[in-house]
Amino acid sequence: MAQDDPQPLVTFERVCKSFGRRAEESVLVDVDLDVGRGELVAIIGPSGCGKSTVLNLVAGLTDVTSGSVRVADPEVRSAYVFQNPRLLPWRDVQANVEFSLEQIGLSRKDIRDRADEALDLVHLGQHKDKYPHELSGGMQQRAALARGLALDPGLLLLDEPFGALDALTRGYLQEELLGIVRRFQTTTLLVTHDIDEALLLADRLAVMSSRPARIRQIFELPFGPDRALDKVVAHPEFLPLRTEIRELLRPEVEATDPGSASTDASQATAAGTRRGSRARAGTAQ
C-alpha cells in the first residue's frame, strides 16, 4: 500500500555497515528498503544478524559505512523503543515518560499532561509514582513504550519491544500497540525474530539473512489495515505465508547456530541458497 506513495519517509539505499577499523566485521550488506508514510514495516531475521543496527542507523546512533539512510522529513519526531526498557532508575515512571518530552521544548504543564495521557494509553496511570525497580518487566516495557508514544512520534522504531515478556503480556501489548499505531497512522519500523508478531503487526515484512545480513525477500502482507490477531490467524494466507517465511529463515538460523544443524543440513542450505538467490533477484528488480 503505502510504498506507492511518491516519497517514502525512510529510505535505505545500498546500505553497508561494518564495525571495526578495517571493516573486518561486516554486519549489513547492500540493504535497500523503503518505509512509506503511515506504513508498518517489520524486519525479521535470525538473532544477532544486525537487525538492531538497522534501527540504530535510522535513529542516528551509528553511521553507515557506505550507502545512505534518508529520513525524508528531517523535522519528524522519532521514538525508539528498545529490547530492554532502558528506564532511568533514579526517575519514577512519570518522570521517565517525561524524559522524551523534555527534549522537545514544551512547557512544564504540557509535558505533564502528555505524559499522563501516554501513561493512560498503556494503562500505567496508577503506577506513575513508582520507580522502575518496583515494576514487573512487562510494566517497565510499557513505561518505555509510553515514553516513546508520548512524543506523538511521526516515526516509531521498535526493537523486539516485547521479546523479553511472557506470551500473555506480549499478545496483549501487541494488540494494544497495533491499535495505537493504526489510530495515529504512525510510520513504524519493527525489528523482531517472532514470525507471528511480524505477520500480525506489519503491512510489509522484510526477511534478513544471517550475518553479514542482506534483505532476502520482502513480503506484502494481505491481512488488511484493520487486522486483529484472531482475524489474521484465520486468514487463508496466514499459514502458507508463515510456512514460507519459516523455511526461508531456516538455513539462516542454522548458519547462525551450527549446533542446531540437522542431518539434512547441507540439503537445506543448498535449497536455501537457491531460494535466496531467487529472492535477491526478485528484490533487485
Add this chain to the structure above:
Amino acid sequence: MSSLIGSPPETGATTPTAVPARQGLSAGRARTARRGLRVLAAVVVLGVAWALIAPNYPSFVFPTPADVWASFTRAVERGVWVEQVIATLGHLGSAFAIVLVAGLPLGILIGRSIIAEDLSRVVLVFFQTVPTVVLIALALAIYGISDESVIGVTVAGSITYFLLNVIQGTRAIDRDLVDMARAYHANETTIMRTVVVPSVIPYFLAGARITLGVAWQITLFSEYLMGSAGIGFNVNTAISLLDTSTVFMWGLSVVALTLLVEYGLFRPVERRLTRHMRRT
C-alpha cells in the same frame, strides 16, 4: 576511618543490592534495637575496664577516664576546645570541599576520555603513592606554616581516592541509557545532567566517604608535623609536655566528631541521594 563505622547492613548503602529487602517492619525494628543494645553494652564494658585498669599506671602512661574528662572540661572552659576544633574542621572542610568540587568533573572527564586518562595517569599515580611526609615537607618549603599548607597537603593526599571512585563510576555508566537519551535527541549537557551524573552518584558517595576518612588522618598528621593551629598541633604540644590525658581527650574528641559528621551529615545526604534505590 569513617567508612568503618556503622553496623554491617547499613554500610554498603551505595549499591542497590545492599539495601535490605522489606521484612516485617516491627521485626526489623526490634532487631535494630537489639543490635544497638549490644553495641552500647560493648561501650560500657570497655569504659568499665578502662576505669579499672588505668589507676594501676602513672597518669602520663595511661590516664583514667576522670583525668581525660578533667582535661576536656578544662579545654572547653578555656575556649581552647572549640577554637581548635573549628580550626581543624576548617582545614578538613576546605580540603574536602575542594576535593569534591574539583574531583567530580575531573573524574568524569578522565572516566570518559581516553586522552584525559593517559595524560592524567602519571599525576594520579604520583599522588597515590607519594608519602604524605614528602607532601608536608614540600608544603612547608612552598607555603611555610599556614592553613594553606595543611589544606593543600590534605587535598593532594586524599583526592586520588575520590577520583578513582568517580572514574570507576563513569566507566560503569550504562551505555544503553546514554544511547536511549541520544535516540530521544538529548544534547550532551542534558545527557550529563540526566544520565551521567545520577549514574555516578553512588560512586561519588563511596568515594566521598573514603576520602573523608583519609582526609581526617592527613589533616591531623599535617597539623601535628607543621605546627599550625588545630587538633593535631595540640596533640603535639600535649605529648611534648607528657600530658597524656589531653592526648586521649583529643583522640576521643576526633572519634566523636567523626561520628557526628557521619550520622549528622553523611547518612542523611546519602539517604536523600539514593532514595530511588530504597524499597518502600
